[in-house]
Amino acid sequence: MADNNFFPFIGTESDYIPETNNELPLYREFAWDFAKDDFIKDNSGDFKIVEGKEALQVWIYHALHTNRYEHEIFSWDYGTELITLVGQRFTKGLTESEAFRYIKEALLVNEYLLSVKKNSIVFDGDVLHIDITVKTVYGEVRLVV
Template sequence: MALIPSSEINIGEDIEVVSQPTLTYYWDTANKRIIGYVDGKQAMKQAIYKIIQTERFQYAIYDWNYGIELDGLMGKDPLFVSAELERVFTEALTADDRIISLSDFNINESESSIFVVSFTANTTEGDITIEGVVVNV
């Protein structure tokens, strides 16, 4: 009688990867209400906007990988901020497994310490263009 089991276990042979649906509540930002549900590209677009509107480490309800770190850019030189925004956005959004990469960044300083950011998010739902995100640092 052996103390260690002798049967072979084949781990990973029968594992099937199943993608989770993106179905979520529809957040009507204009009227500040939740109305119905949304899925697919619209749900991904909503998730992107929600991530970039949530400061990382500020809310106990989210884990530490959720949100964006813009507080560290406040009061910094505009040239530094402009250079860092692409990195900060990429780091925040690619923490979500559904977002593969970001491309086509366009960052413009509209006024002192106010930047307008546009980019394309390459997601599991397809490419999503995000335009006119205002960042006030």
């Protein structure tokens, strides 16, 4: 009786790799009023929920406004390290380049976000002005902060 498998106790690759569902669920988030920097509530006083591209815009906004490693409630992957640029004596070009790198690193941890394009990132004194376009699974989102 000939067995073609020299190691019958070792399975094939497909025996060890779990099946995964590559479809992401619809992204949902609490609605955010960017002008007031506060939640949006519906007529009944409950928090409004947004989905898809609009929900990702809320996530992006919060990720960029959160300092990484500062809040125990968030994972170490969440937020930016932009605060580390404060007080550095880098050239303007290097500072803006590092700011974009930090922004890109902060956003691409989200599996719904595919790429980040810099429209402009400028320091005006101590204020960082960001204009980016983020390609998401739902289309493009532009954020100007």
